Amino acid sequence: MATLRVPDVVPPPSEDCERLKEAFKGWGTDEKAIIWVLGHRNASQRKKIRETYQQLYNESLIDQLQSELSGDFGKAVILWTYDPPERDARLANEALKSRKKSITQLQIIVEIACANTPHHLMAVRQAYCSLFDCSLEEDIVSNVPLPVRKVLLGLVSSYRYHKELVDMNIANVEAAKLHDAIEKKHLDHDDVVWILSTRNIFQLKATFECYQQKYESTIYQDINSCGSDILVSLLRIVIWCIDSPEKHFAEVIRASIVGFGTDEDSLTRAIIARAEIDMMKIRAEYLNANKTSLDDAVIGDTSGYYLDFLMTLLGARM
């Protein structure tokens, strides 16, 4: 359900590197060639291109892109070219170090922890330690105030079981525990943190369904009615990222586009993070929720090479 389009016959990495090197030559840059190559390669192919580029020219492809490109287009291409765990470690660090730590920043960490495989989350934590000389958890403890800290810390520390295994008994018991905590507006209760951060995704989906059957409203709605503080917003995102990441990312894209101006950072992040995972589903969800196509929305709010690159990742251009 990815939108990324990789050609049937992929050229060897050395040929891709030569094209890129050629695109960097002389004054100016051949942006189209960069989009043509990198915009049609998956994560493991991009990794080989990075490695081959380093071997062939004894310089880092990322450094080269950084010196050749700028603006939103440059940012997007560079994020796309990083290894996904390194990309997410960098995004998490930027979010934690930003002066204003609103939900727009903190949701990035929820996405990494709840809308990805346990293996990816582990790789992000390893990359974080390698890049920033401390653990992701340490930076959460020192940069995020309570009670959000406690929830985020639980989520990023998780290594969930990754196969489909559901115990309806557990779903029943834990739906009741969640309901109890929500009713008491005790959203950072240990039980809430443990359930959301240790149970496997399939189990949690069953628990949420069980919740709705027992209490006649969704857990999302009940959390929503607890108020409007940042913990409420964060937990709503947690529920969506676990239950239907496509809803969350469709909403991230919508929010980045509506109103005056565009939040390019969020738009870029959502498309780059999901182009190889579930962007087809996000597109369908976007259309369903907004009665307008995601592609049209992106076309209406972006321009130039940035637009070309995003549309390439969305599979709308070959």
Added chain:
Amino acid sequence: MATLRVPDVVPPPSEDCERLKEAFKGWGTDEKAIIWVLGHRNASQRKKIRETYQQLYNESLIDQLQSELSGDFGKAVILWTYDPPERDARLANEALKSRKKSITQLQIIVEIACANTPHHLMAVRQAYCSLFDCSLEEDIVSNVPLPVRKVLLGLVSSYRYHKELVDMNIANVEAAKLHDAIEKKHLDHDDVVWILSTRNIFQLKATFECYQQKYESTIYQDINSCGSDILVSLLRIVIWCIDSPEKHFAEVIRASIVGFGTDEDSLTRAIIARAEIDMMKIRAEYLNANKTSLDDAVIGDTSGYYLDFLMTLLGARM
């Protein structure tokens, strides 16, 4: 500082496998040959032997050992033959599923989380999911009562930064936080759990040293004076496993030997877990603390092939 003795020239895995196959042949088993081969191979060599054995004879070496060997000797050889993360995942599971979850069982999980590299802990969590169809954290939540649950959960979820990087300012601030929580006998305070489970080992050692300088007693002593419940015992082990694992394991071995009878499971675990890591230091610590040699203690309390195998891992026999 390992005691494991690997020969200068190690035979190819296929040759080791032939020797082992030969040792299993006919009635009876050639235990000496098994000790001779497996007792002188490190973890990566044993891995190759397991893989080669499977390829050559289309059967699992572990299964074969299980059908040929028994008693404490059999248990020890099999634990030693597992991949270390799988071994520790199995030990943790056994500890969590045992009816009596005394400190003797729970310390096994502390050892895995605090006396090993962050990489090993991650590998144990992955192995646990593969072997037992749920995460280690889920089994802790459902099998360990509060307040110990909270501390164990924090410890096993950690992925500490792994290089030597110490901030004396943090050491100072966090020594005070730890002291405050200990003084109030609030040993499962969030601050205690976060400090012990997110900070890197070098930082924590500096924090403990800072604690002693500021308050004129060690953190170990102060925790000790909080009473004699299981949380106190557990935190004492956490401090030792972080600060000087050799002290902890010397004590595990001493406790397994003193008094009437021997706790073979603990003795085996300590020697097998550390023969490739720091058994030399543990030996020195044992002599220092008990004024008698660890080797003599093992000789006095064990016999037969079990004794031979342990002494081989202790480097006392070639």
